[in-house]
Amino acid sequence: MPAMSPALTNRCMRDKLQWHMQSDEHLGNPAMNHGQLTDDPLLELVSEMSGIAVWEYNFAVNAMLRTAGHDALYGLDWQVHWNLDTFLSATHPDDREAISETIAQSVAPEGPDAYEGDFRVVRPDGSIRWLWVRGQVVVRDEAGRGQIVRGVIADITGRKEIEEQLRNTTDLYRESLMATISSTMTLGNLRDPYTAGHERRVGEFAYATGEQLGLNPDALEGLRLAGYMHDVGKFAVPSEILARPSRLSAAERILVETHPRAGYEVLSEIPFPWPIALVALQHHERLDGTGYPEGLSGDEIIPEARILAVADVFEAMSSHRPYRPALGSEAAIAELESGAGTRYDPRVVTAFLTQMRENGLASDST
Numbered sequence: 612m613p614a615m616s617p618a619l620t621n622r623c624m625r626d627k628l629q630w631h632m633q634s635d636e637h638l639g640n641p642a643m644n645h646g647q648l649t650d651d652p653l654l655e656l657v658s659e660m661s662g663i664a665v666w667e668y669n670f671a672v673n674a675m676l677r678t679a680g681h682d683a684l685y686g687l688d689w690q691v692h693w694n695l696d697t698f699l700s701a702t703h704p705d706d707r708e709a710i711s712e713t714i715a716q717s718v719a720p721e722g723p724d725a726y727e728g729d730f731r732v733v734r735p736d737g738s739i740r741w742l743w744v745r746g747q748v749v750v751r752d753e754a755g756r757g758q759i760v761r762g763v764i765a766d767i768t769g770r771k772e773i774e775e776q777l778r779n780t781t782d783l784y785r786e787s788l789m790a791t792i793s794s795t796m797t798l799g800n801l802r803d804p805y806t807a808g809h810e811r812r813v814g815e816f817a818y819a820t821g822e823q824l825g826l827n828p829d830a831l832e833g834l835r836l837a838g839y840m841h842d843v844g845k846f847a848v849p850s851e852i853l854a855r856p857s858r859l860s861a862a863e864r865i866l867v868e869t870h871p872r873a874g875y876e877v878l879s880e881i882p883f884p885w886p887i888a889l890v891a892l893q894h895h896e897r898l899d900g901t902g903y904p905e906g907l908s909g910d911e912i913i914p915e916a917r918i919l920a921v922a923d924v925f926e927a928m929s930s931h932r933p934y935r936p937a938l939g940s941e942a943a944i945a946e947l948e949s950g951a952g953t954r955y956d957p958r959v960v961t962a963f964l965t966q967m968r969e970n971g972l973a974s975d976s977t
């Protein structure tokens with residue numbers, strides 16, 4: 612077993628945290644490493660009262676120094692010898708590979724100085740507990756390998772159980788929400804097939820555009836659902852107007868233009884975790900104030916509605932409508948490019964067109 616050189620002990624990065632481990636008397640001396648309790652009463656008190664055990668593992672002698680509560684976390688009586696084998700045999704089989712990898716990294720030359728993670732242990736009575744561990748390499752050998760690692764460990768089974776319950780509740784909530792939206796879309800499809808197909812595609816286009824803009828998965832899910840629901844206010848418009856195979860009169864046009872507000876009124880009753888109702892209200896607004904129903908401009912229009920607006924215009928122009936054939940994706944692209952910076956958010960237009968060119972976004976009828 613190699614003894615530590617003075618140069619090595621000087622490389623200890625946490626000298627001030629040493630409890631009783633003066634290197635000359637401790638490091639490299641196997642007799643002092645096997646199954647020892649720390650001899651710092653204050654550390655023992657803090658460890659006992661907080662439920663967080665403190666440990667130090669010495670790879671040179673494959674042994675661990677720790678506070679009294681450490682072994683109890685594993686459901687074990689105090690072990691005289693605690694080494695890597697003790698640790699790995701108590702670790703849940705499914706977590707052993709990850710733990711072994713973490714250990715390998717901590718002793719690798721110039722490996723990470725600190726690591727943290729959760730893992731399961733199987734107690735002698737068969738029960739499974741979740742432990743949280745954080746370790747810090749405090750001494751490296753001359754080759755840069757981790758030699759001594761110190762850390763803390765605690766039982767987090769209660770927290771894991773609450774997280775699991777929360778996840779199940781959230782999954783159930785999301786499933787209910789999706790089922791509600793799906794039912795609404797099915798109803799809409801029966802009444803007005805053009806709008807239902809349009810909403811579905813706008814949802815996918817908005818999602819892809821948000822992805823290009825670097826939005827997080829939760830925000831992307833919100834954008835997709837906003838797309839699915841943004842024209843729900845068309846329920847308030849007589850279906851014979853929506854399906855009329857000819858151009859609308861001015862009065863009928865005004866009636867159609869009530870759909871953002873009608874959609875807002877319906878959707879604002881539902882406690883979505885995203886601004887779905889506002890997106891429905893604002894998806895026909897334009898940056899330069901020429902949109903409807905409020906004539907909002909600039910930052911008054913929320914970012915999600917700006918994304919929806921671009922996806923909506925592209926889909927609407929490039930798809931077949933009851934009153935006209937598809938204008939085609941070229942015309943839709945020309946509209947977006949000419950309006951970028953005036954009617955449409957230029958970053959959104961760029962992101963949409965990038966996705967379209969790279970991933971082939973297209974309407975069903977183009």
Ligand SMILES: [Fe+2]
Pocket residue numbers: 841842870894895
């Ligand atoms: Fe609309």
